[in-house]
Amino acid sequence: MNAANPSIQLVRAQWLNLLRTPAYTLPTLLFPVMFYVFFGLVMLRGQSLWLLCTFGTFGVMGAALFSFGVSIATERAQGWLLLLRASPAPVSAVIAGKAFGALLFAIVIVVMMSALAAAFGNVRLETAQWLSLAGILTLGALPFCLMGLALGLWLSPNAAPAVLNLVYLPLGFLSGLWIPSTVFPGWLQSVAEWLPPYHLAALALDVTGTKAADWAHSLTVLGLFGLSFAVMTALGWRRLSGVS
Amino acid sequence: MKSLSGIILVLVAVIATLLLLPGPIEGNRGVTAVIGVRLFDGERIIQNATLLIADGLVIDADSELAVPEDAEVVDASGKTVLPGLIDAHVHAYGNARRDALRMGVTTMFDMFRSPADQSLVIQQRESLQPTEQSDLFSAGYLATVEGGHGTQYGLPVPIPESPETADEWVNQRLEEGSDYIKIIIEDGSGWSQPLPTLGREMIVALVDAAHAQGVLAVAHASTQSSARMAIEAGVDGLVHLFADEPVDDAFIEQALEAGIWIVPTTPVLAAVHGRPVPDWLVGNPDTARRISKQQRSMLLLGFPGSGMREARWPIVFENVRRLHEAGVPLLAGSDAGNPGTAHGPSLHHELALLVEAGMTPIEALRSATSLPAEKFGLEGRGCLEPGCRADLVVIDGNPTATAESV
Numbered sequence: 001m002n003a004a005n006p007s008i009q010l011v012r013a014q015w016l017n018l019l020r021t022p023a024y025t026l027p028t029l030l031f032p033v034m035f036y037v038f039f040g041l042v043m044l045r046g047q048s049l050w051l052l053c054t055f056g057t058f059g060v061m062g063a064a065l066f067s068f069g070v071s072i073a074t075e076r077a078q079g080w081l082l083l084l085r086a087s088p089a090p091v092s093a094v095i096a097g098k099a100f101g102a103l104l105f106a107i108v109i110v111v112m113m114s115a116l117a118a119a120f121g122n123v124r125l126e127t128a129q130w131l132s133l134a135g136i137l138t139l140g141a142l143p144f145c146l147m148g149l150a151l152g153l154w155l156s157p158n159a160a161p162a163v164l165n166l167v168y169l170p171l172g173f174l175s176g177l178w179i180p181s182t183v184f185p186g187w188l189q190s191v192a193e194w195l196p197p198y199h200l201a202a203l204a205l206d207v208t209g210t211k212a213a214d215w216a217h218s219l220t221v222l223g224l225f226g227l228s229f230a231v232m233t234a235l236g237w238r239r240l241s242g243v244s
Numbered sequence: 245m246k247s248l249s250g251i252i253l254v255l256v257a258v259i260a261t262l263l264l265l266p267g268p269i270e271g272n273r274g275v276t277a278v279i280g281v282r283l284f285d286g287e288r289i290i291q292n293a294t295l296l297i298a299d300g301l302v303i304d305a306d307s308e309l310a311v312p313e314d315a316e317v318v319d320a321s322g323k324t325v326l327p328g329l330i331d332a333h334v335h336a337y338g339n340a341r342r343d344a345l346r347m348g349v350t351t352m353f354d355m356f357r358s359p360a361d362q363s364l365v366i367q368q369r370e371s372l373q374p375t376e377q378s379d380l381f382s383a384g385y386l387a388t389v390e391g392g393h394g395t396q397y398g399l400p401v402p403i404p405e406s407p408e409t410a411d412e413w414v415n416q417r418l419e420e421g422s423d424y425i426k427i428i429i430e431d432g433s434g435w436s437q438p439l440p441t442l443g444r445e446m447i448v449a450l451v452d453a454a455h456a457q458g459v460l461a462v463a464h465a466s467t468q469s470s471a472r473m474a475i476e477a478g479v480d481g482l483v484h485l486f487a488d489e490p491v492d493d494a495f496i497e498q499a500l501e502a503g504i505w506i507v508p509t510t511p512v513l514a515a516v517h518g519r520p521v522p523d524w525l526v527g528n529p530d531t532a533r534r535i536s537k538q539q540r541s542m543l544l545l546g547f548p549g550s551g552m553r554e555a556r557w558p559i560v561f562e563n564v565r566r567l568h569e570a571g572v573p574l575l576a577g578s579d580a581g582n583p584g585t586a587h588g589p590s591l592h593h594e595l596a597l598l599v600e601a602g603m604t605p606i607e608a609l610r611s612a613t614s615l616p617a618e619k620f621g622l623e624g625r626g627c628l629e630p631g632c633r634a635d636l637v638v639i640d641g642n643p644t645a646t647a648e649s650v
Binding site: 008012108 | 251
């Protein structure tokens, strides 16, 4: 193992960071799982599989937005990002460390929800479907990582948590992650179809055999969404030196 | 590198959990063979039959079938297997869909309910996964007039304004997900309670609008004269049998010529004519455990003033008998949701009354399986032939007694 590889070092640093701040790690992991238990297992029994897909999307989206958005905004204000930029570590390693944390959160959330769904919601899937669900949702966190990154680079550390919540919760609801969009009134359904979380949930619903999805369409929406925030990230990164 | 091993540990735990999560129930993956049964396939009885099912569908059903080697075999000798029953007239609210399923009713046609959850209802009925609720098809909101029948339940009803806007009204229902259009023709004359009702022109316009969109138009009519008006307007079926007077030859001729069907809804007619539900329905310990307390009190509830109409009850029987003999298709329906009825048990009540009025048990079973499926254009329901949904009802012995669902 190459101990000098900066990416590995930053992944390791991120891991230690998560371990040493359980007050942040545990609530972030348990919050979406708690939501799923309330809605998917207690209130709407019989819809456990559908809601596993949508609350899973909700969970990974939150993990991605918050672990990127809030921490980047704070670290930028502290000057830590500038310091990192001056260090020999490439930008990619900085992002890799953060992405590792977000994806780890994502997969742990999905697996916890899956285990609860199987144990208490009587959800039964083929092994390949369990794996694809976890895989899709974990990878699907990436565009939201970019969104969190971009917002973190543009927002002040005080504004970041508030703005992220203001984006996260309505986006989750309007995309039909809490209540299936199929029970929305028609006009709200057409709103949902424009939102990226809706399309990530659609892919999750497809791999679990719950509802067929238009893969090309959904992937395009998620790709364009990720791309636009990648551009915003690049602009935000350039701005870093000048402002803070 | 302690932290790296920690990371690897978490990832291994995650993947191990995923691999250990349970798969679908064994029987669902492969073929299940139910052998040695008396099978009603929707049309006829097959003795000593074998039924092969997989993935929620019937693969084959016949008396001389080879059982695949890897099939899970269920020996149900001495039992009768029926397709899931269809109740062609209900109002589903609260626990209705769970209650009905406990008595082997797997599909219900709702004749008036809020369409708020219709897209969920459609999504659920398209699924072949095991469920604890019966499937639902629905008219959504019904067509009536301000203050007319259907407006007394506290559910706001959109009123069709004029024959010119009938198309618009029907299109709104279809956008809400309605599967057919229900039209109320009720002047209250059969119940000595005058009520405003839709006019003939309006009814014709609604029926035409429904047919133009390729859906059925069905009518509530409680008198012979309003039933005749409905048929003249071109409806596909009547969702009640009238009991104001004995059916006459002219009506039978008209019904046969138009090719309409009728849902007798004898359980609700029994209730409005002051007839108590039979003891075998509520007193029998075998059915009692499938009927909830609320259902029981609903079954024992009477319509106010219904005792005065008891003398008219024989007309119901006579009308069922005559219509059936003449060959007018009768679809079993309970109108459960009303006093004196309950989702599930009341369909069995209807079947028993149809037999009492002269149907053979097999004819009665058809009226709750293949016949409603055919008249409402439903594929795969009310049958146990190759390709049908594997909604099975397994009962001990006599098919006209109470059913015991799987």
